[in-house]
Amino acid sequence: MGRAPCCSKVGVNKGAWSAEEDNLLVKYIQTHGEGNWRSLPKKAGLRRCGKSCRLRWLNYLRPCIKRGNITADEEELIIRMHALLGNRWSIIAGRVPGRTDNEIKNHWNTKLSRKLASRGIDPKTHKFITTDSSNRAGDRFDQFQSEKQYYCSQRSQHLVSNVPKVVKVGRSTDLVIPHVHNLKADLKVQETENKSSSRSLPVESHNTNISMSSDECYNYTPADSAECASLISSSDSVEAKCDSRDLHDNGCHWNEKHDDFPEYDVFNFFDVSNAENEICCNDDYWVDEGSADQFVKQKQAPPQSGQWDKQIDVEGKDNLGYPCMNAHDLSDHANNDVTVMSWEAALWY
DNA sequence: AAATACGTCAACCGCGCGAAG
């Protein structure tokens, strides 16, 4: 038995919407709210398929839709999200305020994928396109440098100018994936369950049931210390480290530049004043040149468990002695024990 | 000026999922 059509195809308008149709749809939804798309056309006096009404509303008529060109910052965010999530446009759209999945998908297919390709980056895998069969993990360092420069080039120029030389400590990784805060709900569905769909994700979810594939690296923020401990102990399944921004960042960048997306660390990719948050897989890590010696030194003499967390709590300084967070920040991260996770992960993975 | 190629994006389509019965 075939699947029943979503609506009768007889006498149903198709194609571009008229202003009159838009008005009918908007007025109906303003009065009755969204939902019940199947019955909506008849009730609203529209000769349209319910799915068509839904699409028109979600992609065009909703009042929160952002008009205008997609900005460079939005592009960067989309690229980074795509590196993590692939073609999961609805999830990506959920992280780009005012943009629809359709819009992002179109923008990706028409512009961003070509832009990446022109940079020598495969838009599907986010790896560098090479005809050389030696593109193995150990040869990724130069590619990382180039990719880093590319992503930074999408940012404001002063950040580009601050890109330090990167030195390699340990072995390289195979895949460069930028870290993005608070994606755990999304990644949970993507990675752990054999479900093919990841739709309707609760953005506010605090699910942390994430496992990592063996050759990929994700950064995310654990919910609490217990989760950190759990992840650290399960080295088989966790090959990523948490964001260590809070360990190193003086907070200024965040407060000044990320007002549009306060809940996401979306612009901190390759913020190279940081060290091990750049790329972290297994016992591999990258540090910026200025931090390398100290990082290695610290690696040889790790603090006691909880020491870093305590240090920041009490003194508000990071591991290099710089002011790290103000009281407000500390409060924000009281249940977000990224410091311990980052440090221990950097040491022991 | 006309024809053609190309780029953009709104809209359509089929499918999968979850809820309800």
Next chain:
DNA sequence: TCTTCGCGCGGTTGACGTATT
């Protein structure tokens, strides 16, 4: 447990505008 239904998703199409020949 199975079927049906509504919804939402990603992939694709096609109309339209612009650029190029």
